Each structure stands twice: as structure tokens, then as C-alpha cells.
Amino acid sequence: MSEALRISRVDITPVAFKDPALLNAVGVHEPYALRAVIEVTTDQGIAGLGETYADEGHLRRLRSAADALTGMDVHALGAMRRRIAELTGDDRGGDGHGLTGMITTSSTVDRVFSPFEVACLDIQGRAAGRPVSDLLGGAVRDEVPFSAYLFYKWAAHPGHEPDEWGPALDPYGIVAQARRMVERFGFGAIKLKGGVMPPEQEVEAVLELRRAFPGIPLRLDPNAAWTVETSLKVARRLEGVLEYLEDPTPGQEGMARVAREAPMPLATNMCVVAFDELPSAVRDDAVGVVLSDHHYWGGLHRSKLLAGICATFGMGLSMHSNSHLGISLAAMTHLAAATENLTYACDTHWPWKDPAEDVIVPGVLGFRAGAVAVPRSPGLGVELDRDALARLHEQYLRCGLRNRDDTGYMRRLDPSYEKKSPRW
């Protein structure tokens, strides 16, 4: 039997990178997005990478988990998760963790375990000379399609630097943003973040997108900003236009009422965010598509478990994102490549990031025709750029967000912004 690879050291480095003034149902993105880079090193000197949220509460839990996992074999993933569960208890919720408009009910154990699992899989892959997708059962696709993630957006906002994208505050601004995204990255699917403008304006924006991009799958996601009645009006107006409508209204009960009459599937990353929320969603037909996210579903293996449950119960599977760096993009790509029923283009915030602001050595990951090629080198296939890590850590120390005990990600709308009524 080959030797154990024991964890001898864990480095957790919080970083900040610039985020544009993107709008959603609860506010505007902070000028910086916070992430934590996890580097796990074994006694044989093999290092692996993970990435996760970086609010203070999460950082505290990551640090205690790191101490508890030191000395364990990187193959003992089940035992690692159990040890983290002993530390955190069955705590649920508390922090927003970049999930818009909700205090998440996702599992703390799964959120804390996830970046360690990814880093350990990176090490396993490096040691075995295999890409992470092989450790997940093998890639069933060589490249993973992602969607253009459009946002209503201010040109700038206090604390944000003006960026090359400019404002997008009406349907024409949204179509112009989509054209630039599609021209630059080649995306073959489009998602619009809604819940910001009056619903009829958001319907207009989707219809303009349909005119501008005939045949491209479209999605609209108002982050549960609407009533059941408004959701149904929108759904009827967009019959035959949307591939899915994401989280139109809060809660499984409301979603089930919309789902009964809506002419398209409903998707969610808000009312099903943990395994124990699946049975009622299935029983009540509340959702047609679940958006997975390995950051809160407990890593890559548990995301595959979610995929299996969705397949069993006839639900579709897509993938959620928050503002993220290249380590997460690599993990998302390996997972999607190895998940047969993940047939929707995945979400990504990647295009909104300044390409010069990342912690990985550039050149390995990129979009061609809207897709990312699955890395074939051992592990995740990405390397840490230590100078960039130090720079973005300095930015974290300077940016003034680190003492917040929330997501460090969203700012509630300031009073000068008059939010339009979410009702129709």
C-alpha cells in the first residue's frame, strides 16, 4: 500500500480584488470582493489549493478546522468532514456568504469542509499524476460551457473605480453589455440578474436580449424579489423565451405555487441550498433545476452526490457562482466536466474581474467560445502566483472591509438610490 500523505501545514490567506458596481435585489457589490486562499501542504512537500469566502466568522472557523485537520491523511476525506462537524456542530446559517437576499441555511460543516476537500483532491491528483476530474469519475466533456452573467450596473459608486464596462440601467444598456460579453468570451447562454428594476422593465430587457441573440438560451434571476403573482405575470410574458426562471419568489411554498402554472422550469440557489432541503422540494415540485455550488454543498464529491439526487428525481442541474478567483474556476471546471447531468451552461462572475487580479499563474484557464478547457495536468492544473497572492492580501488589509462580520461582499443600497417597486 502506498504511504499516507499527511497534512503538515495549512496556510489561509484572505485576499481582496476589485468588484464593479453591480446591482442585485439587495444592493450594490462592495468595491472589493473578499476570498480566502487555502494552501494545504503534506509532510512530503506536496501542496494543494482551495478557495472560499473570507468574512471574519468563516475565517475563524477555517482556522480552527485547519488545526484540527493537521496530521490527517489527505485521502481521509470522510474522517476530515466528521472532524469538522465535531468542531462546528450542526450550525446552520448565520452568515450571508455571498448568497444574495438570504441568510443562508446552507450547512456550516459543508462550507468549512469544501476548500479543504478541494485542496486535498488537488494534492491527491498531483501525487497520482491525474487531473482532479479523473478523481471524480473522469471527464465526460473536454470543455465546460459557461453563461454570460449580466448585471444592471452603475458606472461607478463611492469606493469603486470607473471601469471599462460603464453603466447598464435599461434594456439597451443590458443588450450592449451582452454584446461585449459575447464578443469577448464567446458565451452561448445568457443570464440576467434581475430584481433591481421594475419587473416590466426586466421583461423588456429579456425580450430585447431575445431579439439581439435569437436562439441563445436565456435566464432571469431576481433573487426572490417578487410576489407569486408578479412571478407568474413575468413567467407568462416570457413563455418560450427563458430556458429557466431562477428564484422568482422566496421559499419553497411560493416557488411551488409559481411552478404549478409557470410555462418554464424554475431554478434555485436560494430555497434548496442543503441536502435536507431536497425532500420537500421534490415532494412539492417546487423546483425543476438546482444550482449546485461546491463552496456550500460540501466540496466536489458531495456536489456529485447532489447531481445523483437530481438525476434520480428528474431535476435539472446547473451551477451557481459568486465573485471568485481562478482556483474556484478550476474546481468548478473539473466538477462540471465530471458531472454528466450538468447540462446547463454554468454561472461565473469571472468576466467581471480585472484579469490582472488573480492568485493563479495566468495562461492556463480562459474562455474560448464561451467554454473553459478542462485542465489535463495533475491536480487542479493551476499554480499559485505568490507575488499576486501577497499583493491581493495587502489589498485585503487596506480595503477596510476585513473587520465586517458579514459577507464583506454586498453593500445595502445607499439612501440616494431610489429602488423601484418590485411589484408589478
Ligand SMILES: O=C([O-])C(=O)C[C@H](O)[C@@H](O)C(=O)[O-]
Ligand atoms: O443568485 C445568484 O446567482 C447569486 O446569489 C449570485 C450572486 O450573489 C449574485 O446575486 C451577485 O453577485 O450579486
